[in-house]
Amino acid sequence: MSFDHIMSVTIGGLTVGMIYALIALGYTMVYGVLKFINFAHGEVFTVGGYVAAFTLLALGIDQNSPWTLVAGAVALALLAAVLVPMALGFVIERIAYRPLRGRSRIIPLLSAIGVSIVLQQLIIIIFGPKPVTIPTLAISSAAVSFFGVNIRVLALVIIAVSAALMIGLTYLVKSTRIGKAMRATSQDMEAAEMMGIDTNRTIAFTFLVGSALAGIGGLLVVMYYGSLKYDAGFLYGLKAFTSAVLGGIGNIPGAVVGAIVLGMTETYGVSVDLGFLAWFVVAGLALGLYVQMVKAPQRRLAHIADERRTAEYERSIMNVYRLAPYHGIKTLLAERTDALLSVSAAHGVRLMAGNVFLAVVAAVMFANASMRIDTRWQPVIAFAVLMVILMFRPSGILGEAVTEKV
Amino acid sequence: MVQERIRKALALMLAAALALSMFGLTGCAADDGGETDGETTDGETTGGEVQTIKIGVQTALTGPLPDYGLAAKNGVELALEDFGTFEMDGTTYEVELVVLDDKAEPTESAVVAQTMADEGVVGVIGSLTTGATLSAIPIYFENRIPQISGSVTGPKANETGADTFFRTCWNDAVQGEALGVWAMELGAKKVVLMDDNGAYAVGLADVAEATLKAEGVETLRQNCQSGDKDLSAQVANIKEFGPDAVIFTGYHPEAGLLRKQMVEAGMADVIFMGGDGIRSAELVAQTGGEANAEGIYATFGGFPEEQQPGYAAFAAKYQEKYGEEVGPYAQNNYDAFGALIEAIKQAGSTDTEDIIAALQDLTYEGVTGTFGFATEAAGAVAKGDIVVEGLTPANVPRYVVKDGVWVSAE
Numbered sequence: 001m002s003f004d005h006i007m008s009v010t011i012g013g014l015t016v017g018m019i020y021a022l023i024a025l026g027y028t029m030v031y032g033v034l035k036f037i038n039f040a041h042g043e044v045f046t047v048g049g050y051v052a053a054f055t056l057l058a059l060g061i062d063q064n065s066p067w068t069l070v071a072g073a074v075a076l077a078l079l080a081a082v083l084v085p086m087a088l089g090f091v092i093e094r095i096a097y098r099p100l101r102g103r104s105r106i107i108p109l110l111s112a113i114g115v116s117i118v119l120q121q122l123i124i125i126i127f128g129p130k131p132v133t134i135p136t137l138a139i140s141s142a143a144v145s146f147f148g149v150n151i152r153v154l155a156l157v158i159i160a161v162s163a164a165l166m167i168g169l170t171y172l173v174k175s176t177r178i179g180k181a182m183r184a185t186s187q188d189m190e191a192a193e194m195m196g197i198d199t200n201r202t203i204a205f206t207f208l209v210g211s212a213l214a215g216i217g218g219l220l221v222v223m224y225y226g227s228l229k230y231d232a233g234f235l236y237g238l239k240a241f242t243s244a245v246l247g248g249i250g251n252i253p254g255a256v257v258g259a260i261v262l263g264m265t266e267t268y269g270v271s272v273d274l275g276f277l278a279w280f281v282v283a284g285l286a287l288g289l290y291v292q293m294v295k296a297p298q299r300r301l302a303h304i305a306d307e308r309r310t311a312e313y314e315r316s317i318m319n320v321y322r323l324a325p326y327h328g329i330k331t332l333l334a335e336r337t338d339a340l341l342s343v344s345a346a347h348g349v350r351l352m353a354g355n356v357f358l359a360v361v362a363a364v365m366f367a368n369a370s371m372r373i374d375t376r377w378q379p380v381i382a383f384a385v386l387m388v389i390l391m392f393r394p395s396g397i398l399g400e401a402v403t404e405k406v
Numbered sequence: 407m408v409q410e411r412i413r414k415a416l417a418l419m420l421a422a423a424l425a426l427s428m429f430g431l432t433g434c435a436a437d438d439g440g441e442t443d444g445e446t447t448d449g450e451t452t453g454g455e456v457q458t459i460k461i462g463v464q465t466a467l468t469g470p471l472p473d474y475g476l477a478a479k480n481g482v483e484l485a486l487e488d489f490g491t492f493e494m495d496g497t498t499y500e501v502e503l504v505v506l507d508d509k510a511e512p513t514e515s516a517v518v519a520q521t522m523a524d525e526g527v528v529g530v531i532g533s534l535t536t537g538a539t540l541s542a543i544p545i546y547f548e549n550r551i552p553q554i555s556g557s558v559t560g561p562k563a564n565e566t567g568a569d570t571f572f573r574t575c576w577n578d579a580v581q582g583e584a585l586g587v588w589a590m591e592l593g594a595k596k597v598v599l600m601d602d603n604g605a606y607a608v609g610l611a612d613v614a615e616a617t618l619k620a621e622g623v624e625t626l627r628q629n630c631q632s633g634d635k636d637l638s639a640q641v642a643n644i645k646e647f648g649p650d651a652v653i654f655t656g657y658h659p660e661a662g663l664l665r666k667q668m669v670e671a672g673m674a675d676v677i678f679m680g681g682d683g684i685r686s687a688e689l690v691a692q693t694g695g696e697a698n699a700e701g702i703y704a705t706f707g708g709f710p711e712e713q714q715p716g717y718a719a720f721a722a723k724y725q726e727k728y729g730e731e732v733g734p735y736a737q738n739n740y741d742a743f744g745a746l747i748e749a750i751k752q753a754g755s756t757d758t759e760d761i762i763a764a765l766q767d768l769t770y771e772g773v774t775g776t777f778g779f780a781t782e783a784a785g786a787v788a789k790g791d792i793v794v795e796g797l798t799p800a801n802v803p804r805y806v807v808k809d810g811v812w813v814s815a816e
Binding site for chain 2: 004008012013016063124129131133136143150152226232266267268269270372374378379
């Protein structure tokens with residue numbers, strides 16, 4: 001386990017995560033406003049990538065082209081990769097979703113799956129089933145050295161662009177007129193309409209922004225990996241959607257955090273040894289202990305009515321959390337004289353069991369410190385971590401977006 | 407209310423139209439069968455009649471390897487021109503191809519195989535990939551339909567020993583061993599084997615790994631999923647292991663990405679090898695350009711073209727008809743079709759049981775050489791494997807990318 005190795009795995013995971021994030025933002029925005037999952041979003045991303053690739057190919061760019069030409073071509077490709085998906089997103093919303101608005105939520109969902117299949121076939125029909133490949137450009141293979149580790153400039157660009165877009169988007173939703181309209185529409189479409197907000201326009205705008213982000217994602221993927229296949233949108237879409245749920249659907253920073261967690265888990269899980277991974281479990285254990293010892297008792301204490309608040313009662317609540325094996329089980333076994341106390345005792349014992357489990361896992365991992373997980377387990381690990389997170393926090397890491405008052 | 411009714415009526419009509427169209431399709435299929443039967447009786451009484459028989463082509467025109475799929479289809483279509491009409495017992499037989507696309511997916515492949523059986527084909531050329539063939543073999547076996555693949559090279563393809571399965575390309579066990587031997591000839595002491603979790607790639611990597619380990623070479627096994635874009639975790643692992651050679655046994659899309667990402671991680675000087683799955687012209691573009699692809703090695707599951715007796719004539723025909731270079735395994739598929747027709751002639755019958763028996767005894771002079779099929783499994787050889795005289799791991803053909811094109815590495 002060299003520093004070199006950890007660095008390249010971290011950058012790799014971060015880059016993958018940020019690409020998921022760009023797509024996840026589109027899922028999360030549409031969900032935030034319409035409470036509906038736009039399954040065709042992954043294909044919009046693929047179209048963005050294809051349009052960008054064919055723009056670069058049409059301009060005849062290769063590694064020998066002067067950099068001014070390359071910069072111009074990339075700018076043009078970016079323009080195409082933004083405009084075409086935007087138009088596509090607009091059309092999809094107009095013909096496949098808007099006529100179904102107000103119906104049961106399952107109906108636009110089916111329509112979205114249909115659109116996704118149609119788009120994928122259209123990509124095959126228009127561009128052919130072969131993966132599209134672009135020649136390596138100096139801009140996409142350039143690397144900088146960071147403490148002796150080579151990092152591709154494009155990886156840094158991807159990370160920076162995603163982060164910047166996330167901040168811009170948060171600003172857009174929180175602090176602009178159209179963002180206010182989006183939040184109002186999300187909160188109550190009818191009421192928003194009565195207040196004079198053109199909800200159709202607002203929703204169309206949401207689709208435009210989401211599609212543009214997916215298009216940028218497509219361009220970056222083509223530039224970074226050099227090729228794209230017609231069905232790439234399926235897997236990317238699935239993982240981006242997963243990221244959005246993981247981070248808390250409807251929550252813009254959440255989508256990015258979820259995407260980073262997913263990307264990191266995918267790469268870390270299979271390329272560092274158990275001794276290193278165990279530290280993540282230790283961090284989880286520290287968090288678990290903090291919850292058991294401090295956070296959970298504090299929360300419980302806040303529920304005590306003033307007339308019952310005695311020092312002794314407070315101490316017994318603390319005890320069932322902090323000394324769960326003894327006081328907790330004792331309280332559980334004793335007659336239920338106090339509802340709050342017995343609920344707390346059960347909670348405390350559960351938390352402790354979770355912490356003991358984490359400690360055992362960490363110990364086992366440290367005992368096999370030099371072992372490494374087979375790459376075959378990559379998707380298994382990623383989704384196991386995901387399920388565990390969602391089990392403990394069903395609303396996602398940063399929580400589902402709660403519509404604030406406009 | 408009225409609107410609602412109109413809508414309901416429309417939905418019903420649409421559903422009815424759908425149902426009808428499906429009926430229509432199956433109806434057509436049944437009609438075809440009827441006609442064929444009619445002609446058979448005609449043929450027996452009057453003689454000199456034309457009878458149509460169906461031969462299936464199970465390939466993958468979409469999915470991950472459309473270039474391989476198209477080459478296979480082209481090969482069979484060329485063979486159809488040459489052998490598609492033949493006489494037997496005074497009856498002229500005309501072959502009609504039933505071309506179906508299995509997208510190189512196991513689930514799709516089972517559906518295609520069932521469709522072939524329902525279509526009443528007397529034999530099938532295909533499928534294209536080992537993974538997809540695994541789910542088709544039991545169905546062809548159940549329905550007693552002989553199946554000859556020109557490109558399924560996976561050692562695990564016919565583990566069940568179905569007597570309906572034949573192949574005109576080499577088993578990968580030969581290539582796996584050859585890759586291991588070649589890597590050692592190149593002086594590799596530490597080798598990474600990477601597969602894409604598909605049956606073809608895993609089979610090839612297993613054999614190569616066993617060959618290397620037997621000689622004391624240190625190995626590391628890695629995998630990815632077919633369709634993966636980001637291999638940074640694997641590349642980081644490879645870099646840490648510090649190998650002399652990487653053998654990627656999957657197909658060219660992932661091979662290209664792996665090579666590209668390895669070069670970007672500063673491992674341009676590590677020997678990069680693969681089986682026939684990477685020996686496609688597409689690979690060069692997928693590695694990001696000629697510079698990255700330079701020096702990639704690949705073995706191939708067949709003798710070099712110049713050693714194939716009928717290749718020159720075949721290539722000329724292929725060029726003329728399709729206006730492009732001969733695609734991978736096109737000639738093996740051509741031979742598969744030729745061998746199937748030859749077996750029908752020798753059986754003197756279009757009964758599939760007779761054809762299967764005839765294929766087992768067949769010695770066929772094809773474009774790739776003179777070959778037969780193994781009647782029993784022995785060692786790495788599976789039942790139905792092509793039997794070629796004088797084949798050893800050391801004389802398995804070797805190729806290398808030079809200036810952006812695959813050339814013989816001899």
